[in-house]
Amino acid sequence: MxxxxxxxxxxxxxxxxxxxxxxxxxxxxxxxxxxxxxxxxxxxxxxxxxxxxxxxxxxxxxxxxxxxxxxxxxxxxxxxxxxxxxxxxxxxxxxxxxxxxxxxxxxxxxxxxxxxxxxxxxxxxxxxxxxxxxxxxxxxxxxSSIESLISSVFGKTRYLEVPVSDEMEGLSLSEYDAGEDCMVVSVFREGKILHPFPEMELKSGDLLGVVCGEHVRITKNPFDNILLLKGEMGEDEVKEAEMLAERFSANLILFEKVGNAFACVLDGHSESFNLDEAVEMLKRSDELDLIVTTLKEKNEKILKNLVSKFPTLIPTGKDNYRRILALVNTSKPDGVINMAKAFSRYFGGVKVLFLEEEQLKHFSKFTETEMEVEVSKGNPMVDAVKEFKSGYDLVILSLSNNIGNIDRDILWKIILDKSSSVLVVD
Amino acid sequence: MTEVAGEFATIALISAIAFISPIIAERVKIPAVVLEIVLGMVFGVSFLNIIQESEWLSFLSLFGLIFLMFLAGLEIEVENVLRSGRLKQVIAFFSISLSLAVAFAVLMGFDLFYAIILTNVAVGVVVSVLREVGLEKEDFGQINIVTAFVSDFSTMFLLSIYFLTGILQIAFALMIILVFYVAFRFGKLAIWYFPDFISRWFSDEPSEIGVRGSLAIMILFVGLSSLLGVEAILGAFLAGVLLSITFRGGRKLYDKLYGMGFGFFIPIFFIKTGSELNIFQGIERLDLVIMLLLVSMLVKIIPSLVFSPVFGVRKAISMGVLQSTKLSLTVAGVAIALAAGIITEVEATALVTFTIVSCLLSPTLFRHLYPSFLPNTR
The missing domain is CATH 3.40.50.720 (NAD(P)-binding Rossmann-like Domain)
Incomplete structure (x- = not known):
C-alpha cells in the first residue's frame, strides 16, 4: 500500500x-x-x-x-x-x-x-x-553475520534459532559461519536435540541453536592488537609474535627497548614511553588484547603487572602451535578456557587439564573446535608437570595459581622453560 | 593358653574396642579418642586388668603414636596458614602461653619442667577431635592444628634441650631440621625431573608405590630422629609435614594413609595408653591435679583471646580449651623427668592423672563450647 x-x-x-x-x-x-x-x-x-x-x-x-x-x-x-x-x-x-x-x-x-x-x-x-x-x-x-549483529544490538549474550536453508544443505558445521560473536550450541533435527560437532553435516530444515555475545567473540577472535615488547628478544621469538598476529589477523604494535624506556615504532616514527604508563594507557583505551614479551628470570612483580592488564605471551621461537596445553589452575578459569578455545580454533588440538574436578562446571563443549578435556585424578601439581613435560608448543595458565596447589617455584619453572611458549592470563 | 595366643587375644580385644569406640562415641557425643582411653582404662590396670603388656602390643602402640604424629604433619597446609597471615597470632599465642606457665611455675616454686608440660598440647588428640567434628580443613581447624603444632613442636624441643647435657646433643637435635629442608628441596627436584615416577605415587597401582614410599619416608625420619637423639614422634611429624608441603595435595594417597592409621594403629596407641594409667594413684594428690587442670586451661584460654577478632570470643575460648589437651608427650616427659629425679613419684602419678583427666575433659568441653560443631559432626 x-x-x-x-x-x-x-x-x-x-x-x-x-x-x-x-x-x-x-x-x-x-x-x-x-x-x-x-x-x-x-x-x-x-x-x-x-x-x-x-x-x-x-x-x-x-x-x-x-x-x-x-x-x-x-x-x-x-x-x-x-x-x-x-x-x-x-x-x-x-x-x-x-x-x-x-x-x-x-x-x-x-x-x-x-x-x-x-x-x-x-x-x-x-x-x-x-x-x-x-x-x-x-x-x-x-x-559478519546477522546473528552476531543481533547480539551487538542487544549488547549481551543472546540465544537465537537459525533455520538451515536449502542452500546450506550439505555444509559441515565448521563451514557454517555464525559470525565472530556467535557459536552453534545445539542442532534441532526431526524433533531431537543433537550435540553439535565440527564435522556434523547440516540438513535443510535443521534448526541451529546459536549463542551470541562478547563472551563468544573473545573465544573466537580474541586479539585485534598485539603489543610486542621487543627488548632483548631474539629473531625467532619475534617471528613467533608475527606468526601469531598473522594467524589471528591482528595488528602487531612494536615497542623497541631504548635504555630503560620503550619506543613505539610506527610508520617510521618513534616515541619513547615508560612501559607502565604505556600499558596503563593502552588498557584505558581498550586498544590492546595481548602482550608478547620475554622473561630471562623469575620476576613476579613485572609479570603480575602485565598480566593484570592483558594476557601475556612469553615466546620461545615456535613457528606453529601444534600441541597446546591449557592448565586450569585458577578459581576463575574463564580466562584460561576462553584462550584455550580461541587457540583451538586457530591452531587445532588443545588439551585442557582441570586440576580440580569441580572446575569442570566452567567448561562447556565448544562446537567448532577440537578440545580434549582431562581432570587430574592424582596429585594436581605432579599431573600438571607430567603433562607439561610430555611436550607442548604452547602452555596456557593463570598467574593467580590458586587451584591445584602448584608450587610457585614449579609454576615459574614452567613459565621460564624454553621448551614451550607460555601464555599467562590473570 | 600359650603366650602368643594370649597376645593375640589382647590384640583381638583391642581391635574390638577400636571397632566399637567410634560407634558408641557418636551416641554419647564424646570424642572417640577419649572413649578409647576410657575403655583402655576399664580393661587395663585401673579396673579389669585384661590388657597385658607385650612386645607386640608395645610395637603396635608405638607405631600408632608415630602414625598419629605423621598424619598430624600431613594435615598441615603451611601454604594456607602463611596465606592467611595469622602466623604472628599463632606465635603470640605460644609466647603468652609459655610466659604464663613460667610465671606460674616460678610463683609456685615448681621446676620449670612444669611450665613446659603446661604449655604442651597433644597435637594428635587435637587433630582427631577436629577430624571428628569435620573442622580440620576449615580455617578454624587449620589455625588450631598449626597452633597445636607450634606449641607441641616448641615444647618438644624445650623438653629435649631441658634434658640434654651438652651442645653437641643440641646440635644433633637441630640437624634433623636441616635434613628436613634438604629433603624438601630434593622432593621438588624429583617432581620436576621425574614427574612420571612421582605420579605413580598417587595412582591406583596395585603395588601401592605411594603408600610404600610415604611409610618409608616416615620410618626414615623416625630412625634418623632416634639416631640424632631426638624424640621419634618429632621425626614422624616432620615426615608428614614434608609430604604435605612437597606434594601439596593428593587426596587418594592421603585417604589410604588415613585408613591405615586411624583404622588400626592409632586406636591401639590410645587404648594401650588408657590401659596403663592407674586412675586411683592420682587421687592421692587431688589438689595438685585440680590446680594443674585449672592452670593448664588458663594458660591456653587467656592467650587464645588473640584469635577473638578473627573467630569471636566463644570460638577463641573453645580453641583455648582444646589447646589445653595433654597426652603422649606429657606422659613421656613425666617418665623422663622422674628418671632424671626432677619430680617425685607422687608428683609423677598426679601429672599422669592430670593428663588423663585433661585428655578426657578438654576435648569434651570443646565439643560443648564450639558453637556449631553439631552440624559438622561426621
Missing part, C-alpha cells in the same frame, strides 16, 4: 503503518516520534527481513520499491527511501541504531553520512576484504 508522497525533497514512502487516519497531519513528524530509539535497517529483500524479524520495533529503509512492497506484505514496517540522501537520515533520531545491510558500496556511502549525523552505525559486511574500509569509516561494529 503506497501511502503517498509527502514532500518533494526528499521523496519517501511509508508502508505498513496504519497512517491513513493521520495523513491530514504532518504525519511524518508523528511517525518519527514513534520510531525514536528503534533500530533502523538500511537494506532490502530477505536480508533486511531476517534482521527485522529478530529486532522488534525496527524500521526497514529500502531503496528498492518492489522489495519494499514485498517486505510490507510480510508485515514489516518499511520506508521506501534512499538512505544515502542526507535529508532522509537527518529526519531520524540520531540515538537510533543504524544497521547497514545493503551492498557494501551503498553501506559505505550511507555510513559516511550517518557518522556526520552522529548515528551509532553497525554493518553487516558482504565482502570480508572490505572490513578494513568499514573500520576506517569509523563504523562502530562490523558484524
Amino acid at each position: 503506497q501511502v503517498g508522497d509527502i514532500t518533494e525533497t526528499p521523496k519517501f514512502t511509508v508502508y505498513g503503518l496504519n497512517c491513513s487516519s493521520f495523513l491530514k497531519y504532518e504525519w511524518y513528524k508523528y511517525f518519527l516520534r514513534q520510531i525514536q530509539l528503534v533500530n533502523i535497517i538500511i537494506g532490502s529483500g530477505d536480508k533486511a527481513g531476517r534482521i527485522a524479524s529478530k529486532l522488534p520495533e525496527s524500521l526497514i529503509v529500502d531503496r528498492n520499491p518492489e522489495s519494499a512492497i514485498d517486505l510490507e506484505l510480510r508485515g514489516f514496517n518499511v520506508l521506501n527511501a534512499d538512505a544515502s540522501n542526507v535529508e532522509v537520515l537527518s529526519k531520524f533520531d540520531s540515538e537510533s541504531k543504524l544497521i547497514l545491510a545493503d551492498e557494501d558500496e551503498f553501506n559505505l556511502k550511507v555510513a559516511k553520512i550517518a557518522k556526520t549525523l552522529g548515528f551509532d552505525v553497525l554493518a553487516i559486511v558482504s565482502d570480508e576484504e572490505k572490513c578494513r574500509i568499514y573500520e576506517i569509516e569509523g563504523i562502530s561494529k562490523v558484524c
Whole structure:
C-alpha cells in the first residue's frame, strides 16, 4: 500500500503503518516520534527481513520499491527511501541504531553520512576484504553475520534459532559461519536435540541453536592488537609474535627497548614511553588484547603487572602451535578456557587439564573446535608437570595459581622453560 | 593358653574396642579418642586388668603414636596458614602461653619442667577431635592444628634441650631440621625431573608405590630422629609435614594413609595408653591435679583471646580449651623427668592423672563450647 508522497525533497514512502487516519497531519513528524530509539535497517529483500524479524520495533529503509512492497506484505514496517540522501537520515533520531545491510558500496556511502549525523552505525559486511574500509569509516561494529549483529544490538549474550536453508544443505558445521560473536550450541533435527560437532553435516530444515555475545567473540577472535615488547628478544621469538598476529589477523604494535624506556615504532616514527604508563594507557583505551614479551628470570612483580592488564605471551621461537596445553589452575578459569578455545580454533588440538574436578562446571563443549578435556585424578601439581613435560608448543595458565596447589617455584619453572611458549592470563 | 595366643587375644580385644569406640562415641557425643582411653582404662590396670603388656602390643602402640604424629604433619597446609597471615597470632599465642606457665611455675616454686608440660598440647588428640567434628580443613581447624603444632613442636624441643647435657646433643637435635629442608628441596627436584615416577605415587597401582614410599619416608625420619637423639614422634611429624608441603595435595594417597592409621594403629596407641594409667594413684594428690587442670586451661584460654577478632570470643575460648589437651608427650616427659629425679613419684602419678583427666575433659568441653560443631559432626 503506497501511502503517498509527502514532500518533494526528499521523496519517501511509508508502508505498513496504519497512517491513513493521520495523513491530514504532518504525519511524518508523528511517525518519527514513534520510531525514536528503534533500530533502523538500511537494506532490502530477505536480508533486511531476517534482521527485522529478530529486532522488534525496527524500521526497514529500502531503496528498492518492489522489495519494499514485498517486505510490507510480510508485515514489516518499511520506508521506501534512499538512505544515502542526507535529508532522509537527518529526519531520524540520531540515538537510533543504524544497521547497514545493503551492498557494501551503498553501506559505505550511507555510513559516511550517518557518522556526520552522529548515528551509532553497525554493518553487516558482504565482502570480508572490505572490513578494513568499514573500520576506517569509523563504523562502530562490523558484524559478519546477522546473528552476531543481533547480539551487538542487544549488547549481551543472546540465544537465537537459525533455520538451515536449502542452500546450506550439505555444509559441515565448521563451514557454517555464525559470525565472530556467535557459536552453534545445539542442532534441532526431526524433533531431537543433537550435540553439535565440527564435522556434523547440516540438513535443510535443521534448526541451529546459536549463542551470541562478547563472551563468544573473545573465544573466537580474541586479539585485534598485539603489543610486542621487543627488548632483548631474539629473531625467532619475534617471528613467533608475527606468526601469531598473522594467524589471528591482528595488528602487531612494536615497542623497541631504548635504555630503560620503550619506543613505539610506527610508520617510521618513534616515541619513547615508560612501559607502565604505556600499558596503563593502552588498557584505558581498550586498544590492546595481548602482550608478547620475554622473561630471562623469575620476576613476579613485572609479570603480575602485565598480566593484570592483558594476557601475556612469553615466546620461545615456535613457528606453529601444534600441541597446546591449557592448565586450569585458577578459581576463575574463564580466562584460561576462553584462550584455550580461541587457540583451538586457530591452531587445532588443545588439551585442557582441570586440576580440580569441580572446575569442570566452567567448561562447556565448544562446537567448532577440537578440545580434549582431562581432570587430574592424582596429585594436581605432579599431573600438571607430567603433562607439561610430555611436550607442548604452547602452555596456557593463570598467574593467580590458586587451584591445584602448584608450587610457585614449579609454576615459574614452567613459565621460564624454553621448551614451550607460555601464555599467562590473570 | 600359650603366650602368643594370649597376645593375640589382647590384640583381638583391642581391635574390638577400636571397632566399637567410634560407634558408641557418636551416641554419647564424646570424642572417640577419649572413649578409647576410657575403655583402655576399664580393661587395663585401673579396673579389669585384661590388657597385658607385650612386645607386640608395645610395637603396635608405638607405631600408632608415630602414625598419629605423621598424619598430624600431613594435615598441615603451611601454604594456607602463611596465606592467611595469622602466623604472628599463632606465635603470640605460644609466647603468652609459655610466659604464663613460667610465671606460674616460678610463683609456685615448681621446676620449670612444669611450665613446659603446661604449655604442651597433644597435637594428635587435637587433630582427631577436629577430624571428628569435620573442622580440620576449615580455617578454624587449620589455625588450631598449626597452633597445636607450634606449641607441641616448641615444647618438644624445650623438653629435649631441658634434658640434654651438652651442645653437641643440641646440635644433633637441630640437624634433623636441616635434613628436613634438604629433603624438601630434593622432593621438588624429583617432581620436576621425574614427574612420571612421582605420579605413580598417587595412582591406583596395585603395588601401592605411594603408600610404600610415604611409610618409608616416615620410618626414615623416625630412625634418623632416634639416631640424632631426638624424640621419634618429632621425626614422624616432620615426615608428614614434608609430604604435605612437597606434594601439596593428593587426596587418594592421603585417604589410604588415613585408613591405615586411624583404622588400626592409632586406636591401639590410645587404648594401650588408657590401659596403663592407674586412675586411683592420682587421687592421692587431688589438689595438685585440680590446680594443674585449672592452670593448664588458663594458660591456653587467656592467650587464645588473640584469635577473638578473627573467630569471636566463644570460638577463641573453645580453641583455648582444646589447646589445653595433654597426652603422649606429657606422659613421656613425666617418665623422663622422674628418671632424671626432677619430680617425685607422687608428683609423677598426679601429672599422669592430670593428663588423663585433661585428655578426657578438654576435648569434651570443646565439643560443648564450639558453637556449631553439631552440624559438622561426621
